[in-house]
Amino acid sequence: MAVAEFTPSSSSSIIKKTSLYSSQLFYVSTHQKRRFSLRPLQKTHYANICCSVTSNEVQAPVVTNDLKKKPECFGVFCLTYDLKAEEETSCWKKLINVSVSGAAGMIANHLLFKLAAGEVFGPDQPIALKLLGSERSIQALEGVAMELEDSLYPLLREVSIGIDPYEVFQDAEWALLIGAKPRGPGMERADLLDINGQIFAEQGKALNAVASRNVKVIVVGNPCNTNALICLKNAPDISAKNFHALTRLDENRAKCQLALKAGVFYDKVSNMTIWGNHSTTQVPDFLNAKINGFPVKEVIRDTKWLEEEFTEKVQKRGGVLIQKWGRSSAASTAVSVVDAIRSLVTPTPEGDWFSTGVYTDGNPYGIAEGIVFSMPCRSNGDGDYELVKDVIIDDYLRSRIKKSEDELLAEKRCVAHRTGEGIAVCDLPGDTMLPGEM
Numbered sequence: 414m415a416v417a418e419f420t421p422s423s424s425s426s427i428i429k430k431t432s433l434y435s436s437q438l439f440y441v442s443t444h445q446k447r448r449f450s451l452r453p454l455q456k457t458h459y460a461n462i463c464c465s466v467t468s469n470e471v472q473a474p475v476v477t478n479d480l481k482k483k484p485e486c487f488g489v490f491c492l493t494y495d496l497k498a499e500e501e502t503s504c505w506k507k508l509i510n511v512s513v514s515g516a517a518g519m520i521a522n523h524l525l526f527k528l529a530a531g532e533v534f535g536p537d538q539p540i541a542l543k544l545l546g547s548e549r550s551i552q553a554l555e556g557v558a559m560e561l562e563d564s565l566y567p568l569l570r571e572v573s574i575g576i577d578p579y580e581v582f583q584d585a586e587w588a589l590l591i592g593a594k595p596r597g598p599g600m601e602r603a604d605l606l607d608i609n610g611q612i613f614a615e616q617g618k619a620l621n622a623v624a625s626r627n628v629k630v631i632v633v634g635n636p637c638n639t640n641a642l643i644c645l646k647n648a649p650d651i652s653a654k655n656f657h658a659l660t661r662l663d664e665n666r667a668k669c670q671l672a673l674k675a676g677v678f679y680d681k682v683s684n685m686t687i688w689g690n691h692s693t694t695q696v697p698d699f700l701n702a703k704i705n706g707f708p709v710k711e712v713i714r715d716t717k718w719l720e721e722e723f724t725e726k727v728q729k730r731g732g733v734l735i736q737k738w739g740r741s742s743a744a745s746t747a748v749s750v751v752d753a754i755r756s757l758v759t760p761t762p763e764g765d766w767f768s769t770g771v772y773t774d775g776n777p778y779g780i781a782e783g784i785v786f787s788m789p790c791r792s793n794g795d796g797d798y799e800l801v802k803d804v805i806i807d808d809y810l811r812s813r814i815k816k817s818e819d820e821l822l823a824e825k826r827c828v829a830h831r832t833g834e835g836i837a838v839c840d841l842p843g844d845t846m847l848p849g850e851m
């Protein structure tokens with residue numbers, strides 16, 4: 414049996430564990446951050462999915478000490494797996510760093526386990542999860558990390574938790590920004606924009622300073638379009654194209670409603686665009702969407718239903734769910750984050766597209782530049798995307814898009830002090846609401 418010996422440091426409390434395998438299990442506790450390197454590979458999971466190694470020889474455990482590269486690990490306690498040393502893992506891709514804010518919250522509680530299980534990046538992609546919390550949530554975050562540890566996910570090789578975005582976003586290749594202050598009773602939307610603006614300005618600066626130059630950022634915390642704008646404006650060294658606001662949940666909701674009306678399963682609905690803001694002004698586009706490859710309007714011939722009932726149902730779905738369940742969508746939001754990432758890391762099926770909120774500069778639809786707006790995109794699977802050009806925009810769609818555009822321009826004026834664009838002037842339209850604010 415291989416037993417690694419650790420020497421306790423005076424500044425840390427340590428739980429020492431040993432393992433039969435080279436992938437030594439250990440748990441280091443420090444004041445504000447914890448790091449877990451997780452379990453030996455479970456032979457039943459993903460074993461030999463792609464490896465051609467045939468040797469039956471039992472290899473001696475390999476443990477490498479890589480202290481210089483892991484400053485958060487304090488002294489002698491950082492061990493690294495050598496994935497190349499084991500048959501099952503030798504053909505895996507290089508470990509990627511995924512940073513998640515609001516990691517002790519409800520959405521993250523679903524999402525983290527999907528990430529760890531390989532549902533997002535695939536069965537040969539080991540990941541390191543870097544979880545951002547706060548003084549409020551640090552205990553809860555430790556609990557989350559313990560649950561991840563107890564789940565024995567082979568692909569999850571590192572978990573670290575912290576409250577400083579400059580540490581947690583270090584070398585992040587994906588940053589999933591979920592944490593945000595929810596709007597409380599009596600709180601003005603302008604105040605919410607300002608409080609969350611502060612969070613996303615700080616996180617943008619941190620990403621700019623320490624994340625991978627190619628980091629892809631998905632902003633979930635509301636109001637997500639304007640939070641994404643603030644974040645990208647505070648990260649001038651990272652391409653604005655790398656920032657997304659999550660509108661995939663709205664796309665999924667729209668597909669579901671069209672499928673229900675047409676009496677088909679929802680995999681028959683394609684080319685679904687959500688235009689605009691993740692708010693009640695969003696525009697679910699039934700003009701360009703298809704059912705079984707046919708334009709929706711040829712399958713559902715009830716234009717009044719499409720323009721009124723369908724549109725409003727999608728716009729207000731989040732609010733109705735809150736009324737029923739008492740809190741906002743968490744599981745379906747996590748699923749939609751998975752869908753959003755997978756749409757960027759796998760090629761878009763021929764002829765189809767997906768919706769995501771992206772920076773409008775250079776868009777071919779005539780939408781105002783300098784805002785984050787949900788639009789139709791395609792990807793070749795490299796993490797990047799291109800806007801879809803061949804869409805029809807009629808007068809109805811144009812007027813609806815304009816309303817969402819006006820709302821986002823007003824939100825932008827409210828946060829000018831957070832984006833470096835002067836003095837904030839807040840003149841939000843009266844009916845501006847998040848999906849959950851009805």
Ligand SMILES: NC(=O)C1=CN([C@@H]2O[C@H](COP(=O)(O)OP(=O)(O)OC[C@H]3O[C@@H](n4cnc5c(N)ncnc54)[C@H](OP(=O)(O)O)[C@@H]3O)[C@@H](O)[C@H]2O)C=CC1
Nearest residue numbers: 515517518519520546547550592593594633634635659662
């Ligand atoms: N784009 C979309 O489609 C959707 C977006 N959302 C949004 O996602 C966000 C997270 O939702 P959910 O996980 O359910 O929320 P939770 O309330 O469960 O968790 C939110 C997390 O936000 C963090 N947070 C950051 N700043 C503050 C603050 N000032 N006050 C309080 N909490 C703060 C908290 O973590 P900590 O203390 O560690 O910072 C908390 O754990 C919300 O903004 C919600 O509106 C929800 C559904 C859909």
Ligand SMILES: O=C([O-])CC(=O)C(=O)O
Nearest residue numbers: 731741742847848849850
């Ligand atoms: O307002 C909220 O927090 C909920 C939300 O975004 C949604 O369900 O789409």
